[in-house]
Amino acid sequence: xxxxxxxxxxxxxxxxxxxxxxxxxxxxxxxxxxxxxxxxxxxxxxxxxxxxxxxxxxxxxxxxxxxxxxxxxxxxxxxxxxxxxxxxxxxxxxxxxxxxxxxxxxxxxxxxxxxxxxxxxxxxxxxxxxxxxxxxxxxxxxxxxxxxxxxxxxxxxxxxxxxxxxxxxxxxxxxxxxxxxxxxxxxxxxxxxxxxxxxxxxxxxxxxxxxxxxxxxxxxxxxxxxxxxxxxxxxxxxxxxxxxxxxxxxxxxxxxxxxxxxxxxxxxxxxxxxxxxxxxxxxxxxxxxxxxxxxxxxxxxxxxxxxxx
Numbered sequence: 001x002x003x004x005x006x007x008x009x010x011x012x013x014x015x016x017x018x019x020x021x022x023x024x025x026x027x028x029x030x031x032x033x034x035x036x037x038x039x040x041x042x043x044x045x046x047x048x049x050x051x052x053x054x055x056x057x058x059x060x061x062x063x064x065x066x067x068x069x070x071x072x073x074x075x076x077x078x079x080x081x082x083x084x085x086x087x088x089x090x091x092x093x094x095x096x097x098x099x100x101x102x103x104x105x106x107x108x109x110x111x112x113x114x115x116x117x118x119x120x121x122x123x124x125x126x127x128x129x130x131x132x133x134x135x136x137x138x139x140x141x142x143x144x145x146x147x148x149x150x151x152x153x154x155x156x157x158x159x160x161x162x163x164x165x166x167x168x169x170x171x172x173x174x175x176x177x178x179x180x181x182x183x184x185x186x187x188x189x190x191x192x193x194x195x196x197x198x199x200x201x202x203x204x205x206x207x208x209x210x211x212x213x214x215x216x217x218x219x220x221x222x223x224x225x226x227x228x229x230x231x232x233x234x235x236x237x238x239x240x241x242x243x244x245x246x247x248x249x250x251x252x253x254x255x256x257x258x259x260x261x262x263x264x265x266x267x268x269x270x271x272x273x274x275x276x277x278x279x280x281x282x283x284x285x286x287x288x289x290x291x292x293x294x295x296x297x298x299x300x301x302x303x304x305x306x307x308x309x
Contacts, residue, residue, distance in 0.1 A: 132154065201222075223261030253300065
């Protein structure tokens with residue numbers, strides 16, 4: 001500004017000097033701006049790459065990687081919210097995995113998605129009941145820890161076989177297993193799959209007993225009853241606690257057939273209704289005649305599933 005005091009503005013070189021000074025100042029400002037923008041762009045790229053990498057890990061199911069907070073601006077808030085989201089997802093997955101240990105995954109999905117009809121629904125299924133024999137006497141002679149260890153091993157083996165054949169374990173009742181085929185997901189061949197599961201459970205028990213005999217432990221025996229028909233499927237219980245259950249005569253008859261194994265000295269019994277629905281196969285069935293079962297006014301056709309030759 002002192003340079004301009006007392007100058008003769010009629011001279012053209014004065015304006016040229018002013019122009020050069022302004023141009024120099026603009027160049028300096030432009031250079032500084034370019035440096036700032038370049039550094040900001042570099043930082044922005046690094047932040048975005050970190051954020052995208054975290055999102056990619058989340059999409060792959062890895063919720064352990066936290067997004068580092070590299071600034072104190074809006075991007076820091078995005079990183080913080082992303083970290084909070086991953087914590088929430090981890091808690092959700094933990095709750096779901098814990099839930100699945102108490103309820104079959106197929107049932108838990110219907111519960112969490114709220115797709116179970118409040119008043120229940122009539123579905124055509126095959127019910128399988130499996131009961132361990134002489135469990136009371138076994139438990140009386142062993143410690144609670146040994147009993148629990150055996151039951152967990154036995155249930156793990158049987159539940160794995162049932163799931164492999166498309167069945168769902170509804171509940172463990174003492175030493176008994178209640179399973180359903182054809183619900184909650186529909187299955188047109190649920191009678192075939194239930195009987196195939198029973199035969200596979202027989203083989204799994206034989207393998208388990210072979211291991212027990214090597215250790216000098218007594219064998220385990222069980223009986224299985226299978227019946228097909230319509231049931232009412234839905235949430236049953238109080239206002240504060242419910243379970244996904246199957247209700248109806250089909251369930252009761254399957255349970256009665258399971259108990260009938262003791263009288264007939266068999267291990268797998270199916271009803272005449274289930275037999276009529278089975279697809280043609282080399283399954284060996286033996287008619288056990290008609291039998292009266294508790295809760296039924298008429299006798300029921302019963303067939304034993306025999307070992308293959």
